[in-house]
Amino acid sequence: MALASRGFAQEENAAAFSLPDLGFKFDALAPHIDARTMEIHHGKHHAGYVAKLNAAIAGNAALEGKSLQDLVSALPAVADEGLRTALRNNxxxxxxxxxFWEMLAPEGEGGKLEGDLEAAIKSAFGSVDDFQKSFADAAGSRFGSGWAWLIVQDKKLKVVSTPNQDNPLMKGIVHDSDLGTPILGIDVWEHAYYLNYQNRRADYVGAFWKVVNWKEASRRFAAA
Structure with a gap:
């Protein structure tokens, strides 16, 4: 799968991982996602995962220099349970x-759902409304923290959800084989929405459609 473009792909071969730029200002998604949430989410939570990931692989010749995707898609090969858990989580x-940052764009800047992706969504789910309902159900029914994803599996679109920081690429962890290629996802950890929406996860998921980067989703769909 081709990776996203805002510094994500460029760091794949780096000796240590780094926090990518958002690609937009903290307040660019308001009022749908507020500036303070974005500032904390990116600068604290995401930065924390990067720091802990770098600490976990430091000095490990077998892991240093591996791409991020290789790390998350080959977790069962890591024999040390504590290290495997650190790699899985971080x-x-x-x-x-x-x-996720790639999948978001300020309202009006992410393009429209159209073309091959729109046709595939209608084929898989019956209508765009039915797709959004399926996606919202997956996001809303994820107990505790996790993610909902639109994926391509065997050239077909499906909606799935994963717990914590798992994702569909985690072969042998999330599923016996990888679930597929994520082309759209939403973070439903409380840190992604609680300052603005409190316990109203459904309102956050509804607002998400205002800031979806459909250009990026279409790019990922084409690559998959």
Whole structure:
């Protein structure tokens, strides 16, 4: 899968991972996602995953220099349970958030759902409204913290959810094989929405559609 473009792909071969730029200002998604949430989410939570991931792989010749995607998609090969958990949580957190920022855009700047992706969504779910309901159900029914994803699996679109910082690429962890290629995802950890929406996760998910980067989703769909 081709990775996103705002510094995500460029860091794949770096000796240590780094926090990517958002690509927009903290307040650019307001009022749908507020500036303070974005500042804390990116600068504290995501940065924390990056720091802990770098600490986990430091000095490990077998892991240093591996791409982020290689780390999260080959977790069962890591024999040390504590290290595997650190990579799962923090490598997953870094991958998920790096992708999430790419999947967001200020209202009006992310393009429209159209073309091949729109046709595929209608084919898979019956209508765009039915897709959004399925996606919202996956996000709303995820107990505790986690993610909802639109994925391509065997050239078909599906909606799935994963707990904590797991993602569909985690072969042998989330599923016996990887679930598929994520092309759209939403973070439903409380840190993603609680300052503005409190316990109203459904309102946050509804607002998400105002800031989806459909250009990026279409790019990922084409690559998958």
């Amino acid at each position: 490598g997953g957190g870094h991958w998920n958030h790096s992708a």
